[in-house]
Amino acid sequence: MPWSLEEGAYRKLSLQNDARIVFLIFDGLGDLPGPDGVTPLEAADAPVLDRLAAEGVCGQFDPVAPGITPGSGPGHLGLFGYNPLQFPVGRGVLAALGIDFPLEPADVAARFNYCTLDGEGRITDRRAGRISTQENQRLTALLHAKLGDAFGDVKVFVETVSEHRGLLVLRGDGLGAAVCDTDPQATGVPPIDACGEDAASQRTAELVRKIVARVRELLAGEPKANGILLRGFDRRPDIPSLGERFQLRPVCIAQYPMYRGLARLVGMDLPAAPAELDDLPGALKAVWDHHDFFFLHVKYTDKAGEDGDFARKVRVIEQVDRFIPKILDLGPDVLVVSADHSTPASLKAHSWHPVPTLLWAPATVRPDEVSSFGERACIKGGLGRQRLSNLLPIALAHAHKFQKFGA
């Protein structure tokens, strides 16, 4: 395990105490100025966030590294205090987490697209005309039934993700995960034959070629989805848990399976999340006595950003702002408000911009002169600009969860 010097030190210095840390995470919070020259966070009427920023210390955090746009996996790993470049989470594994598929440590997972192939086996549509999820489910049930036990000792799972997207999981002994993508990311050419980087992965690639051939036989009569393209073969990463690294007793309150899956990867407890955003403080209160690290995930800011809906993003921020006092009533020692990445409404996509962040900790904070919570205000914050994976260690320090280093 290629631990950095810092990570080794953090692990050795960790200690357990009763101090409680809340991470309130607005997915995709960071943004760019809209037509009025302000961002959704700057535009929002959010007096509680502004007060916390004024009383606390602010900064900007790069989720992975400067200029790198993170997917949801790396963004969350950064928030959880891991260097996302050190613990890559493959597309197949994320897809499995996203549909709550119970991936076992030795499983090999890959994402696939249904695609359309012409008579010569060349790709004419990499997304099979974006078939419906229902259509996907019909095809997937067929494949799952025919392929599941057809390959000897290796059990094959075929699962629907959504629309043209699916998940392939191989379970058995001696599999390798260093298998190349079969999606050439182009039309007019045939899919790439699966290939493997090492002996075990070469055997696995041979199995994948057989599976792909059998899929083509089974789907030969389909007008649109008559083939599959595979991407992101991987295994569940072997990530040391937050308990091992920091002696934390962490819990995640998140609705969406992908974030729940990511939290599970690092050993968080996962109570059922409330259906309504406004019920988040109640859900937090219910688990308050049994944990010391509380990860609260608000998805809707990211959704609004992806949809290019500036006004909706503002409304989500305002809605959360109104219930933060209920979180404060529980008496956290440290409250961090941050994000896994930026999702500017004008870009309708994740971006590389650093995420605005505030850390509130009445007993131990050295305040800066920031008096409101916003992207530009945070530039002048005392936390400066740093890697997102530093944020959790800083929060732990404010909760006195590290011993002194050296005498």
Added chain:
Amino acid sequence: MPWSLEEGAYRKLSLQNDARIVFLIFDGLGDLPGPDGVTPLEAADAPVLDRLAAEGVCGQFDPVAPGITPGSGPGHLGLFGYNPLQFPVGRGVLAALGIDFPLEPADVAARFNYCTLDGEGRITDRRAGRISTQENQRLTALLHAKLGDAFGDVKVFVETVSEHRGLLVLRGDGLGAAVCDTDPQATGVPPIDACGEDAASQRTAELVRKIVARVRELLAGEPKANGILLRGFDRRPDIPSLGERFQLRPVCIAQYPMYRGLARLVGMDLPAAPAELDDLPGALKAVWDHHDFFFLHVKYTDKAGEDGDFARKVRVIEQVDRFIPKILDLGPDVLVVSADHSTPASLKAHSWHPVPTLLWAPATVRPDEVSSFGERACIKGGLGRQRLSNLLPIALAHAHKFQKFGA
């Protein structure tokens, strides 16, 4: 030697010239706001420091890494330009440095506490009722006389540190320093048997067990201090000197043995320090012609912080401020004012908060808009927020002590 790329580059680019760099270090300078909402440094009437901050460039520096609270050893190594995580200094070595014990490269040193053991050999008091230093000296003289030459080729030194604290040093061939602590950090249990991680350390641990057993025989009649608990076995780290790394001719003016010892570790000259703080400029003048790097250590800010004495910390800063003009009269090319760590009066302990720092260098500085020297002012400084080990290289650059890298 695991040099980072940067360190290798710094070493290759170093050159010697007559430019002089002064590091004026206030131990534990960084703090948190007191009841009036300002820190001791912000509260101090320190017009010279404010002018230097206005003319120079400021910033915040993390002594070790974000969130890590450094002991005195790591904090100083950071100031000396070393990554403290790369050059750990064990508790035993620091104790030796702290009492000016002339540690040789192969010596193995450990800190010990006198403790109280009950009839069954269980610890009832880990600090032996905090016996007086005088009492310690009596016991230590006895042990030193009886143990010194009692173990064949290995010479045993037993030395008083203070109160219940002592130093054990083993000198001989083939010793190992990877020996576990015998202090279980708990009462009601017996001390841990010394154990070693490698063959040499296992032999050393066996010797330690014999020493511990003999100590118990020798102290059997003592009412309080009838045993010892050992911690932090280590060797003097093999640190390349500032001369080797940067071609510096460094000198340290510090009163306290621990800081003198740390300075000796990196090859600084060590003239006798003045008893009075106000005589620091005179002591500096006396060595001005023979060196180009001057490390001035002011202990009393840290002491005031540890004692929770906000007002005294303010007074120490103001006292130093008044004599800085005498330092400037000597004509330094670069003057840095910084700290080894923060010691907030409200926490009465070292903390992880970054240290406020100013760099003054009339010929080469790019000033920022900071106009006073304080924790919050430094947030907006041109040096930004970075690792403390970067500070010395930046100062060296301002003294033209690096060649250009690449053509």
